[in-house]
Amino acid sequence: MISLKKDSKKERGKAGQNSAVNLGAGVDEEFHGTVPRARSMALSSPKEFFRHYTVVFALLITIIVFGILRPTTFLALSDIKTILTGQSALFALALTLTVALGAGEIDLSIGGGLGFSSVFIAYLSAVKGIPVPISLAISLVAMLAVAAINSYLIVKIQVNGLITTLAMGTILDGLSQAVSNSSTIGNIPNSILHIMQRRFLGVGLPFWYSVVVGIVIWYALHHMQSGRFLYFTGEGREAARLAGIRVNRIRTISLFVSAIGAWFAGFVLLGQTGAAQAGTGDPYLLPAYAATFLGAATIKPGRFNPIGTFVAVLLLAVGTTGLQLFGLTDWVTNVFDGAILIVAIGLATLVGR
Amino acid sequence: MTKLALAVEGVTKTFGGTAALQDVSLKVELGEVHALLGHNGSGKSTLIKVISGYHRPDCGKVEVNGHEVHYPTSALILKNYGVSFMHQDIGLVPSLSILENLRIGRLETGPLKNIRWSRERRTVNRLLSSFGLDLSPDTPVSRLSAAERSVIGVIRAFQDVSRGESSEGEGGGLVILDEPTAALPEEEKRRLFDVIKQVAKHGVGVLLVTHHLEEPLQFADRVSVLRDGKLVASDDIGAHCYDSLAELVVGRSIVKTEKAGKKDFSNSEEIISVKDLSGRIVKCASFSVACGEILGLTGLMGAGHEELPFLLYGAQRPDSGSVSVRGRTFVPDPVRARLNGLAFVSGDRIRAGGVLSASVSENVTLPVLGTLVGKMRWLHSRDEVSIVQSVLNRFRIKVSSPHLPFSALSGGSQQKALIGRWVGSGPQILLLQEPTAGVDIGASQDIIAILREFASRGGTVIFSSEQYEDVASLSDRVLVFRDGKIFSTISGSDVNIENIVARSYGKAEATPALS
Numbered sequence: 001m002i003s004l005k006k007d008s009k010k011e012r013g014k015a016g017q018n019s020a021v022n023l024g025a026g027v028d029e030e031f032h033g034t035v036p037r038a039r040s041m042a043l044s045s046p047k048e049f050f051r052h053y054t055v056v057f058a059l060l061i062t063i064i065v066f067g068i069l070r071p072t073t074f075l076a077l078s079d080i081k082t083i084l085t086g087q088s089a090l091f092a093l094a095l096t097l098t099v100a101l102g103a104g105e106i107d108l109s110i111g112g113g114l115g116f117s118s119v120f121i122a123y124l125s126a127v128k129g130i131p132v133p134i135s136l137a138i139s140l141v142a143m144l145a146v147a148a149i150n151s152y153l154i155v156k157i158q159v160n161g162l163i164t165t166l167a168m169g170t171i172l173d174g175l176s177q178a179v180s181n182s183s184t185i186g187n188i189p190n191s192i193l194h195i196m197q198r199r200f201l202g203v204g205l206p207f208w209y210s211v212v213v214g215i216v217i218w219y220a221l222h223h224m225q226s227g228r229f230l231y232f233t234g235e236g237r238e239a240a241r242l243a244g245i246r247v248n249r250i251r252t253i254s255l256f257v258s259a260i261g262a263w264f265a266g267f268v269l270l271g272q273t274g275a276a277q278a279g280t281g282d283p284y285l286l287p288a289y290a291a292t293f294l295g296a297a298t299i300k301p302g303r304f305n306p307i308g309t310f311v312a313v314l315l316l317a318v319g320t321t322g323l324q325l326f327g328l329t330d331w332v333t334n335v336f337d338g339a340i341l342i343v344a345i346g347l348a349t350l351v352g353r
Numbered sequence: 354m355t356k357l358a359l360a361v362e363g364v365t366k367t368f369g370g371t372a373a374l375q376d377v378s379l380k381v382e383l384g385e386v387h388a389l390l391g392h393n394g395s396g397k398s399t400l401i402k403v404i405s406g407y408h409r410p411d412c413g414k415v416e417v418n419g420h421e422v423h424y425p426t427s428a429l430i431l432k433n434y435g436v437s438f439m440h441q442d443i444g445l446v447p448s449l450s451i452l453e454n455l456r457i458g459r460l461e462t463g464p465l466k467n468i469r470w471s472r473e474r475r476t477v478n479r480l481l482s483s484f485g486l487d488l489s490p491d492t493p494v495s496r497l498s499a500a501e502r503s504v505i506g507v508i509r510a511f512q513d514v515s516r517g518e519s520s521e522g523e524g525g526g527l528v529i530l531d532e533p534t535a536a537l538p539e540e541e542k543r544r545l546f547d548v549i550k551q552v553a554k555h556g557v558g559v560l561l562v563t564h565h566l567e568e569p570l571q572f573a574d575r576v577s578v579l580r581d582g583k584l585v586a587s588d589d590i591g592a593h594c595y596d597s598l599a600e601l602v603v604g605r606s607i608v609k610t611e612k613a614g615k616k617d618f619s620n621s622e623e624i625i626s627v628k629d630l631s632g633r634i635v636k637c638a639s640f641s642v643a644c645g646e647i648l649g650l651t652g653l654m655g656a657g658h659e660e661l662p663f664l665l666y667g668a669q670r671p672d673s674g675s676v677s678v679r680g681r682t683f684v685p686d687p688v689r690a691r692l693n694g695l696a697f698v699s700g701d702r703i704r705a706g707g708v709l710s711a712s713v714s715e716n717v718t719l720p721v722l723g724t725l726v727g728k729m730r731w732l733h734s735r736d737e738v739s740i741v742q743s744v745l746n747r748f749r750i751k752v753s754s755p756h757l758p759f760s761a762l763s764g765g766s767q768q769k770a771l772i773g774r775w776v777g778s779g780p781q782i783l784l785l786q787e788p789t790a791g792v793d794i795g796a797s798q799d800i801i802a803i804l805r806e807f808a809s810r811g812g813t814v815i816f817s818s819e820q821y822e823d824v825a826s827l828s829d830r831v832l833v834f835r836d837g838k839i840f841s842t843i844s845g846s847d848v849n850i851e852n853i854v855a856r857s858y859g860k861a862e863a864t865p866a867l868s
Contacts, residue, residue: 224730225722228715236708242668242699243719244691302710302758 017301042045044289054347055298055308059315073325083201087317088206088240088272089265091113093284094291094309096261101292102221102304104234109165110152110262110288112172113143115281117266122185122276125192132191140263146172147259151252169285176278184277188270196271206268213264218306230254231303287316287337294344316340356419357361358383358507358527358558364413366399373399375582376413381558381575386549388561388590392578392821392854397562400579400641401531405438406431418514418525419557424851437513439533443506443675447495450845452477455509484548500541503533503714504548513550528552529560532654534568546572562652565599567859572591578602603854616829618643625665625695625812632657632664632675636837639662639672642780642815647808649828650817652857654852657837658817659700662784666690666697667684668705677781687792696720696775700786700817706771707759714741714755717770720778740777748773748803765796772800776807783807785816789823800828821857825850833857 050057073079093110099105117139124135150168154161198205221227232240233247241247265284270276294315296310316337323332359381366374393398402408404415406426415422418435426616431437435807442710445454455477462467477490486504495501507530514526517744530549534542550572553559561573569576569590577587578601586601614690626641635659642648663669665676667685675682678693690697698703708715718725718737725732725740741755748769752762762770768788775783788804789797797820804814804827818824830844833856841856 219731223732225726225732226730228719228722228732232708232711232715232719235710236704238705239699239708241687241703242666242697244687244696245719246688 002140018125025334038155051301052299055294055311059311059318062318062322066318066325070322070325083314083317083321084207085199085204087313088204088210089268090284090287090291090317091207091210091310091313092213092268093261094216094263094288094295095210095306096264096304096306097288098295098304099217099221099230099261100254101260101296102234103230103235103251105134105154105251105254105258106161107150107165107255107258108162108170109146109168110258111281111283111285112169112176113146113259113262113281114266114269114284115279116176117143117174117263118270118276118280119180119185119266119278121189121192121267121270122178125189125302126185126187131187133190136267139266140260141303143259143263144256146249150259154255155248155251173279173282175279180276180291182278184275186187188274188276189207192267192271192274193274195253196268204272205274209264209268212305213261214310221306226250232302250329257351286334286341289314290337290341290344291316294347297344314345356383356525357381357416357706358385358418358525359560360416361400361404362414362416363404364400364410364411364415372582372683374403374410377579377582377584378413379577379584379587381527381560383558384553384556385574386553386559386561386572387562388573388576388633389579390563390566390569390576390598392564394603395579395602396582397579399582401438401529401562401630403527404436412724432513435514436529437510438529439506439510439531440502441532443502445494445502445506445509446713448493448495448647450491451481451488451497451505452490454505455480455490455512459772465791480508480512484551486548498541500537500544503537506549507533507545507552511555511557514557515555524556526557527560528557529562531562532564533561534563534565542568564858566595566602570591570595572597599855599858600857604853615845615848617647618646618829619844621646625676625678625815627665628675628677630661630664630676630814631672632660632669633672634660634837635664635834638839639674640839640842642813644813645808645811645828647814647827648816649824649831650815650834651819651821651824651831651853652834652840654819656834656840656857658832658834659786659819660683660817662770662786662815662817663696664698665696666784668697668699694779694781695784696778696780696782697784698771698775698786698788698850700788700790702764702767702771702791707767709760710758713745713750713752713759713762713770714738715813716759717741717755718772720774720780744770744773744777749799763796765792765799767798768792769796769803772803776803778811780812782813784816785814787818787820789818797823821850821853825853 038233051136093114097110098105119141120142121135124130124138125132132137146168150165153159153164196204196206200208221230229240229245230250232243232245233250237247262281266281269280273280290310292309294312295306295310296302296304296306298311299305299308319340320333323336357380359379361377361379364374364377365372377396379389379400383734389397389400399408403410404422405416406422406424406428409424412727417431420434420561422431449457452473456473461472461476463469474490481488481490484504488497488501494505497723507528508531510528514528515524533549537545542620546568549559549561553574561569563569570593573590575588576590576593576598578585578598580602603605621643623641624644628639630638634655634658638657638661640648650661652658660669664671665685667687667690671685676685677683678695679694683693683694687697703709714737718740721740722732725736727733738755744750745752745755750762750766750769750773752766759767759770772783772785772788782802785804788800792800801823804816808814816827825848830842831848831853832839833841833843833853843852843856
């Protein structure tokens with residue numbers, strides 16, 4: 001019951017007032033003719049500007065440093081194209097994860113979902129010989145069922161989302177092994193390879209697909225009512241509910257978006273590698289989280305946002321590629337991704353204060 | 354000199370120029386149940402916070418169980434002096450057993466640090482039966498009734514202070530109970546007070562902080578009354594009756610005539626009618642409200658008035674009953690309520706008010722986003738900016754940029770923004786919980802003005818509040834709650850603070866429902 005806690009509420013109210021006074025002292029009291037937009041506010045002071053574009057700067061600095069150290073190899077245009085193409089699956093995965101995190105949901109089943117989708121599509125089309133469009137449809141339905149189970153447990157029954165999706169990811173890994181019989185499935189139909197390996201402006205089509213996905217998400221989150229509702233749900237679920245927002249519907253949809261993202265990323269990966277194997281999705285889980293959290297520290301600091309995510313994926317990709325040019329292989333990627341995730345949540349916490 | 358459980362001498366405490374306590378002296382003897390009465394803002398909670406060491410008094414001194422309190426102090430030091438508190442929420446861990454809750458921190462252990470469960474069980478059994486309780490020590494607290502939990506809380510507090518007996522043989526002690534009966538039904542209170550009296554019999558002083566006037570009359574040995582930061586009485590309970598206590602608590606000073614202009618809506622078109630609505634506290638509430646009417650819901654803390662806006666909006670699902678708006682009946686939930694023209698501003702600003710991390714602008718425009726949607730469902734930021742601007746100007750909300758996070762606003766401004774955003778969005782019925790609680794006086798005047806203006810344009814306001822002055826000045830009609838039921842209706846020229854206070858503290862035999 002609310003009223004029983006009145007005293008502590010008053011105390012906190014007072015604290016809030018004090019901080020408001022402090023904040024107010026720094027900035028002028030009067031409005032300008034029109035209200036400054038967030039962007040122009042960001043530009044108004046160097047500190048704010050830096051705060052908004054930290055990750056962008058980090059990306060530029062990384063490029064410059066590697067460019068100087070390895071001018072011939074690193075700055076070669078083809079390399080950049082390769083990076084963009086090679087990160088397509090991660091782009092799709094991280095961008096859709098942004099939606100789930102924005103709504104306050106966590107989905108750890110996306111890694112398993114990615115792997116499962118790629119194996120399942122390969123199994124249906126290459127092993128069973130089912131026509132590609134139908135194979136895609138069946139695998140998509142499977143992933144929608146995964147999302148339905150996730151959201152039923154998390155939203156309806158209110159089971160802890162972290163544990164639920166962690167378990168779901170493991171189940172999907174197991175199913176991938178079952179479907180693929182723990183071996184590599186090759187002989188992928190040409191049409192799949194075609195869709196995923198053709199290039200536009202020298203960059204693989206999957207990258208452009210992800211760009212389209214990113215634009216749709218950006219539009220929905222930043223320029224539509226539903227996006228505002230989604231962020232309110234994520235940042236203050238009870239307040240959102242009392243404002244008449246259908247929070248459970250939004251949470252459910254966000255979990256569907258991340259599952260569809262995992263399905264699409266799996267499809268991309270299958271087309272790009274031309275083979276499927278259980279467990280290929282897991283290495284994508286951590287970078288996707290690193291990118292979304294790092295993205296939340298930039299562009300719109302304190303909020304999971306698709307542009308931030310996009311920039312962050314680039315930073316991750318450039319960073320690992322650069323390090324690999326020094327002959328440091330495999331293990332570097334993991335160390336780098338993990339370190340970035342820690343830096344990202346550190347930044348996000350600091351920025352959120 | 355005999356030792357006292359509590360001796361407060363000449364304590365004064367001011368907050369920013371306002372005296373919350375002025376030269377207060379209070380004595381609680383060992384073995385007595387001493388009731389401390391006072392209205393909201395009388396200084397009651399400040400006094401408790403001074404005794405508990407949370408506030409350092411400006412002057413004066415506090416002695417507990419023979420030990421002078423030196424500030425800053427800590428809960429641990431006070432505990433060693435033999436003082437323990439039971440707050441409203443009691444502070445038991447529901448998933449743990451009675452034994453664990455009672456004995457945590459003092460469990461007997463064997464040579465291998467193993468807990469001696471069988472011995473513990475015997476101890477707790479003895480303790481429980483000495484208070485005449487037939488409960489198994491292994492029962493999880495979550496299975497207990499509200500009254501039983503309070504009883505366990507009191508026993509734990511007693512156990513904390515009586516520990517001194519074994520160590521220094523000093524005995525005595527002080528147990529402070531803060532509104533222990535707030536959430537209890539009438540018939541359960543007696544059980545709790547039986548235990549409290551037994552605690553006092555063990556030579557412990559009990560300070561009972563309460564709103565309810567009949568409790569000290571029935572159960573206390575002595576009573577003290579705080580009003581406006583001053584101790585206005587400290588007498589044996591035999592010297593008082595209900596009316597004399599009510600007069601002391603309310604005082605004559607706050608009785609003032611409210612400004613005229615209370616309208617009578619009894620013949621107006623009704624917009625919302627509520628039938629037999631029941632929730633956790635509210636039982637079978639039925640009433641209806643007219644267009645343009647301001648209805649105040651009030652009572653003592655826990656009486657049910659504070660739950661009603663929640664139920665009407667469906668923020669909490671009603672157990673039974675129905676709400677109809679303009680003849681359309683529905684079981685409320687927030688989405689349906691919104692569609693039927695209801696809006697709700699919760700009293701819990703931190704958790705259920707604005708979203709602190711979102712911007713001021715986003716919070717303000719949340720209810721009207723639908724009107725900003727243009728082609729391709731694109732939100733028009735220019736229109737959004739002008740709406741925010743007009744709300745901020747109209748309600749005098751000071752903020753350097755609407756793009757700052759909502760947390761940058763003061764409590765009062767947050768509240769104004771949260772109310773203002775609905776006023777602009779065209780709901781017909783505004784439900785509010787404690788709209789003026791915890792905001793400064795300027796903001797609370799602004800809020801009252803906002804609500805009046807809203808009603809003058811034909812909007813309906815239903816609000817719950819324990820700020821009786823605001824209830825009196827704002828409402829056209831007041832429903833006073835007691836024990837979950839509508840105890841009394843005050844309307845028209847009878848709406849004044851005197852009547853509201855009298856009915857809230859209402860004696861059982863008070864004349865119900867005037868209208």
